[in-house]
Amino acid sequence: MSNILKKAAVVSIPTVRQALLRSNPLLANALLAKRSYNSKNGVEMTVREALNSALEEEMRADDKVYLMGEEVGLYNGAYKVSKGLLDKFGPSRVIDTPITESGFTGLAVGSAFAGLKPVCEFMTWNFAMQAIDQIVNSAAKTHYMSGGNVNCPITFRGPNGAAAGVGAQHSQCFAAWYGSVPGLKVVSPWNSEDAKGLLKAAIRDPNPVVVLENELMYGVSFPMSEAALSNDFVIEIGKAKVEREGTDITIVSHSRAVGFAMAAAELLEKEGVAKVEVINLRSIRPLDIDTIIKSVKKTNRLITVEGGWPQHGVGSEICAQIMESEAFDYLDAPVVRVTGADVPTPYAQNLETLAFPDTEVIARVIKRTLAKKIGA
Amino acid sequence: MTMLRSPMLAASRLTLARTAPVTTRPMAFLTARAFSSSAAAARDTVLRLPSNSFESYNCDPPSLDVNLSKDALLNMYRQMAIIRRMEITADGLYKAMLIRGFCHLSTGQEAVSVGMESALTDEDKVITAYRSHGFTYMRGGSIHSILAELLGRKTGISKGKGGSMHMFTPDFFGGNGIVGAQVPLGAGIAFAQKYLHPNAATFTFYGDGAANQGQVFEAFNMAKLWDLPCVFVCENNQYGMGTPADRSSANTDYFKHGDYIPGLKVDGMDVVAVYQAVAWAREWALTSGKGPLVLEMQTYRYAGHSMSDPGTSYRSREEIKKVRSNNDPITRLKEQLIELQLASEEDIKAMDKAARAEVDKAVELAKKDPEPNVDSLWEHVNVKGTEAPFLRGREPSERHHYNR
Ligand SMILES: Cc1ncc(C[n+]2csc(CCOP(=O)(O)OP(=O)(O)O)c2C)c(N)n1
Ligand SMILES: [Mg+2]
Numbered sequence: 001m002s003n004i005l006k007k008a009a010v011v012s013i014p015t016v017r018q019a020l021l022r023s024n025p026l027l028a029n030a031l032l033a034k035r036s037y038n039s040k041n042g043v044e045m046t047v048r049e050a051l052n053s054a055l056e057e058e059m060r061a062d063d064k065v066y067l068m069g070e071e072v073g074l075y076n077g078a079y080k081v082s083k084g085l086l087d088k089f090g091p092s093r094v095i096d097t098p099i100t101e102s103g104f105t106g107l108a109v110g111s112a113f114a115g116l117k118p119v120c121e122f123m124t125w126n127f128a129m130q131a132i133d134q135i136v137n138s139a140a141k142t143h144y145m146s147g148g149n150v151n152c153p154i155t156f157r158g159p160n161g162a163a164a165g166v167g168a169q170h171s172q173c174f175a176a177w178y179g180s181v182p183g184l185k186v187v188s189p190w191n192s193e194d195a196k197g198l199l200k201a202a203i204r205d206p207n208p209v210v211v212l213e214n215e216l217m218y219g220v221s222f223p224m225s226e227a228a229l230s231n232d233f234v235i236e237i238g239k240a241k242v243e244r245e246g247t248d249i250t251i252v253s254h255s256r257a258v259g260f261a262m263a264a265a266e267l268l269e270k271e272g273v274a275k276v277e278v279i280n281l282r283s284i285r286p287l288d289i290d291t292i293i294k295s296v297k298k299t300n301r302l303i304t305v306e307g308g309w310p311q312h313g314v315g316s317e318i319c320a321q322i323m324e325s326e327a328f329d330y331l332d333a334p335v336v337r338v339t340g341a342d343v344p345t346p347y348a349q350n351l352e353t354l355a356f357p358d359t360e361v362i363a364r365v366i367k368r369t370l371a372k373k374i375g376a
Numbered sequence: 377m378t379m380l381r382s383p384m385l386a387a388s389r390l391t392l393a394r395t396a397p398v399t400t401r402p403m404a405f406l407t408a409r410a411f412s413s414s415a416a417a418a419r420d421t422v423l424r425l426p427s428n429s430f431e432s433y434n435c436d437p438p439s440l441d442v443n444l445s446k447d448a449l450l451n452m453y454r455q456m457a458i459i460r461r462m463e464i465t466a467d468g469l470y471k472a473m474l475i476r477g478f479c480h481l482s483t484g485q486e487a488v489s490v491g492m493e494s495a496l497t498d499e500d501k502v503i504t505a506y507r508s509h510g511f512t513y514m515r516g517g518s519i520h521s522i523l524a525e526l527l528g529r530k531t532g533i534s535k536g537k538g539g540s541m542h543m544f545t546p547d548f549f550g551g552n553g554i555v556g557a558q559v560p561l562g563a564g565i566a567f568a569q570k571y572l573h574p575n576a577a578t579f580t581f582y583g584d585g586a587a588n589q590g591q592v593f594e595a596f597n598m599a600k601l602w603d604l605p606c607v608f609v610c611e612n613n614q615y616g617m618g619t620p621a622d623r624s625s626a627n628t629d630y631f632k633h634g635d636y637i638p639g640l641k642v643d644g645m646d647v648v649a650v651y652q653a654v655a656w657a658r659e660w661a662l663t664s665g666k667g668p669l670v671l672e673m674q675t676y677r678y679a680g681h682s683m684s685d686p687g688t689s690y691r692s693r694e695e696i697k698k699v700r701s702n703n704d705p706i707t708r709l710k711e712q713l714i715e716l717q718l719a720s721e722e723d724i725k726a727m728d729k730a731a732r733a734e735v736d737k738a739v740e741l742a743k744k745d746p747e748p749n750v751d752s753l754w755e756h757v758n759v760k761g762t763e764a765p766f767l768r769g770r771e772p773s774e775r776h777h778y779n780r
Pocket of ligand 2: 583584585611612613614615616617
């Protein structure tokens with residue numbers, strides 16, 4: 001292990017630019033993040049850049065952190081999330097693996113048992129199914145099985161959920177799958193701040209954490225607050241965020257679907273239909289049911305929105321927990337789940353469109369739910 | 377890079393040994409669109425392959441003398457020309473944003489699917505990964521149905537529901553998106569063949585990148601243990617996405633990966649060598665007691681991994697150019713046909729033109745075809761008549777009820 005770390009130090013100063021960046025973290029931040037300034041002079045960053053800076057900051061802060069996965073190094077990442085990291089940290093900390101998910105995941109988990117802090121990238125979460133045994137049986141359970149004797153501080157990350165036009169085997173959401181496993185923490189960022197803060201929190205967390213990113217969001221820019229630009233920025237795992245305050249109905253969502261929920265909320269407010277509260281879950285496990293309960297007590301109506309399948313989904317779990325909570329008594333209408341359709345993802349555009357929720361579907365369900373009254 | 381260093385892939389020349397009358401052989405030009413029955417054309421040509429066409433592991437390599445009729449050779453040319461044209465067309469359609477998502481082209485690799493098919497019957501089965509357009513065509517898929525699938529049309533070979541990666545025919549099991557997962561499936565198809573039809577084999581294709589997946593080795597073991605008529609074929613196009621073979625594999629002699637399974641490395645840029653190797657492997661697999669084989673087809677992918685990969689960040693343009701100009705499978709067969717006086721320049725041009733016309737016609741048709749019916753979203757989740765009473769869409773009012 002010390003060997004790995006020594007090598008890393010040797011290979012990680014290849015250029016003047018990098019030496020400069022190392023000596024001046026502020027400059028580093030500015031250059032590395034390729035931040036752009038929007039009209040209000042705020043800083044914007046794409047989700048991809050936010051993830052990249054999270055990786056870089058955490059690798060800089062702790063030399064036990066390393067990145068492993070297919071094409072993460074020389075190719076700069078299949079989706080360019082790890083762009084530049086090989087140059088900065090060298091091949092002992094940015095490691096291209098063969099296409100052997102079960103093997104390299106197991107290896108990464110083993111290295112976490114032995115004191116490293118791996119970030120194990122899956123080119124997409126679809127391919128982690130090759131390795132799900134190592135995630136569930138080895139990573140999630142060993143701390144418990146060992147009576148606390150063995151730790152597994154590992155981050156599993158990659159794009160999750162539907163992409164565009166890639167068919168059934170490459171388009172599905174694993175939030176409910178991993179969300180059901182005790183021993184794991186599961187986060188699902190929507191925007192750039194989420195992406196940076198949650199990934200950094202995941203890497204620092206002493207438990208195995210599953211980070212469900214979204215390919216279709218990688219290129220989308222969001223404002224970054226002053227705090228979020230700092231090296232110390234982390235978002236607490238297990239806390240949801242109220243993205244938009246409202247009084248008439250609560251929408252709970254995660255990942256890309258938060259954007260659709262926000263758009264639907266805006267639309268309905270413009271139309272004068274309702275003031276919609278939007279909750280961005282951020283974490284799937286632990287699930288911040290308290291924030292949802294609080295909101296429901298205020299709005300008395302609840303809709304869940306996700307890209308995954310309906311049966312046993314994240315929305316199903318939220319419904320069940322609301323039923324089991326005091327919020328149940330505050331509901332004026334039945335909770336409705338907006339989800340992916342209960343089919344494998346089809347290729348053709350017109351079919352694919354019908355398989356996933358969008359703003360229009362959410363707006364329709366909001367209107368219908370507002371018109372309902374329990375017992376009426 | 378391994379391939380350019382390999383003497384096997386230096387442009388080879390076939391030598392015309394003699395012509396002999398045609399022997400009746402269960403030839404399998406199932407997708408061959410033209411078949412001349414004239415006696416002269418059907419007469420076998422015995423060709424001599426270059427001595428470096430094969431390298432064997434724990435077995436005697438096939439003979440370098442190959443029996444093929446002029447018709448068969450001309451058909452191989454036509455089929456390669458059609459696949460090349462189809463892939464170039466797909467490239468254009470993708471860039472015109474008419475094809476969505478992933479699209480993996482096989483330009484440069486045409487000799488593999490074409491040479492293979494020439495040695496198979498339709499009792500034999502084939503399975504591969506997502507680089508599957510050529511295989512789909514060779515296993516009976518029409519050009520129109522392939523292009524219509526790429527365009528997401530109702531008339532597509534998978535009714536617009538699969539796309540580029542997921543195409544199937546009765547003797548071709550796809551078209552699979554998870555790297556390596558098709559390999560045990562192939563062993564399973566061979567298992568079924570042994571169970572049901574002892575006289576056919578399964579050819580299970582995978583890439584140099586896929587070759588390292590654990591389940592490949594699990595499949596090897598079962599295939600050997602149970603003497604399955606399975607030929608594992610590593611289509612070594614030198615790269616798995618952006619990773620050259622020697623950065624992914626501790627042993628790049630993929631034909632030796634079977635350890636206890638004999639193997640053969642084949643010049644996969646020579647369609648005749650591929651034909652000979654596959655015919656030999658089929659025979660091997662069907663000879664009881666010999667069990668599986670591992671073939672390695674040395675080939676090359678001209679295009680990027682998929683349409684989003686320019687394919688030039690991890691290899692030089694010169695490298696691609698060099699293979700194209702010295703070792704292109706279509707050019708090589710063309711030169712051989714001319715040298716053997718089996719076709720003239722004019723004949724070749726006519727075949728190229730016909731291939732272009734056929735593909736162009738198919739694409740025009742496909743473009744006019746309708747999108748899938750929206751109700752087909754619900755079809756095929758389960759076998760017709762055995763579905764759940766209903767399935768849910770995106771919200772409770774979107775409900776599809778099945779009529780049973
Ligand atoms: C299990 C799995 N991991 C990763 C991927 C992403 N992926 C698709 S193709 C590919 C490269 C495969 O290379 P190779 O087997 O050589 O086949 P080629 O593309 O060269 O035909 C990768 C990594 C996948 N589809 N499935
Ligand atoms: Mg390859």
